[in-house]
Amino acid sequence: MTFRIAAIVLILALALGLYVSKTEADRARARVQAAEREAAALRGEVATLAAEAAHLGSPERIEQLAEDGLGLEPMTPERLADREEGRP
């Protein structure tokens, strides 16, 4: 009789343990999925920002800004000198 009661208690305990761990696994899976979704969204955002940065750093735009804002112009050969030859 005692043995039977012990066995029933053990089975119930194991069943409860299995239930708890399954529930926990479900929650973890949901968290992973949420994190994956967030990662995908962030990757999209990173790509968007990278595209925007590339657009802003486009040579055409930089050249326009340098010309309009700083009065610079494309370099000409006359403005270059070799370090050795340039030294007085």
Add this chain to the structure above:
Amino acid sequence: MTALFDPIRWGGAARRSAVVEAAPARRRIRAMAALLMVAFAALGLRAIALAFGAPPQESSPATAMAAPARADLVDRNGVLLAVTLPAYTLAANPHEVWDPADVAAQLSRALPGLDRAATERRLADRSRRLVYLRRGLTERQRDQIFALGLPGVTFEPDRRRVYPHGRLAAHALGHTDFQLAGVAGVERGLEADILRAGASGRPLALSLDVRIQHALEAELAVGMERAEAQGAAGVVLDGRTGEVLAIASLPDFDPNAPPALDAPSRAARATGVVFEMGSTLKPFTTMAALQAGLVRPGETWVTRDPVRVGSLSVRDVSPSPTPIGLEEGLARSSNIVAADLARRLSAPRLREAYARAGLLDRSPIETPEQPAPIAPRREDPVSTAVLGYGHGIATTMIALAGAYTVFCNEGARVAPTLRAHADGDEIVRTPAFDPHAARAVLAMMRRAATNGTARLAETPGLAVAAKTGTAEKPGRGGYDPDRRLSSIAAVFPAHDPAYVVVLALDEPRATERTGGRATGGAVAAPVLAKLLARIAPMLELSPGAAAPHTAAAGGAP
């Protein structure tokens, strides 16, 4: 069967029969209990199944988004050229749209370019539960429309290919369709590589350099405007590896909103159109003649008067009053000398030399729109003579640039490529000409830049070797003297040849600003000079170094 609710029995009058009646009642109760037990057992089993069974697999949107990943395209320095961004498709359920006219009006205000009448018609189509109105919306556009609060209007997640530099290198990059499949340019030509790199999450590096690309496009645009040309094109090659550092065709287009494939701006003049190149092919005639030992040292030609070849009168644009040697012949771009060398070689041998230079094959460049060169097999004296100075053979500018790599590799040729060269990649050098002949012709082209037709291409201290070309385009009933392809092909620095540039203006006009001439030397050579001055520092060549006057002026550090 007695009725359970018999009023007489419940009244207690028939107590005698109660014991007899109890047996069927107990049976009924047992049956009910059994039924309930089965039901509870079913519920319990279902509860256990839900608690312990495997959860239903839901597809994660992250993996759905990643389906056919397309790698980003970057230039040789890692600058982003093409990227796949999250986008949204604007959709609507016509059953939930109250006022199609009003919704269409609001949408077309938010999205310029949306056809208002067509949108209204589609929104009013009650036979459908879902209509797609516009693909490839940015996040910002989605938020903007979302803020309008239009009932029935929805958004579906999607992706789109974006080219952050707009028109830069449009023909080379090409574009994709809405399913993100490559349609033109390397997007199509390198499709397999792009998908492979995308699967491993890496960007695909192209050989282009955005700085040089921009300089090329800017200078071509200036040259095109100056000569009032119909179009312009150019290629800058690393002559040792074959990498295309810049390649441009004007007019161009914005790959973010590509025009129809047959629009005039879609013509990729650098890779997708064959031209008769004219005198830029003379170096190959000269090299073949030298290699075959058909020129005696010190030999001269008289170019003062036109020379008759069959029905053709071969004349020089700038005849010399005195006999000229081979070097002077190339520097002055003498048709008479080139025609005579062609006669000595014979048409088959000359054609074979062009073939070795890669001019008679489709270029292996990774853009799909490659026409085959046109080179009819004619061997009569007239055809042979004109073949000597680059007529009767039409090829692409990229093939010409590839041919000029023989000057950078001791007579061997490398194939132009848009793929970035990685350390350890093997470079295939195809021997084409004798190294001595290649060096000799390079020196003659250097002379063309210092004293000949390519004088305007001379860039201080950069030692350019160049050959100009002015070819009349075939028109109705022969060549049309008013429609020309004026070009220049250059190798630099001449003492250590490493780079090849080919530039051309399509149908330039002789204007006041071009000195009244529309030749390669007048319209293409100045573009080359300005381009080289700009890109030399990017190539870590110091154009100022060899020029004495700059050394004196450069005293300040």
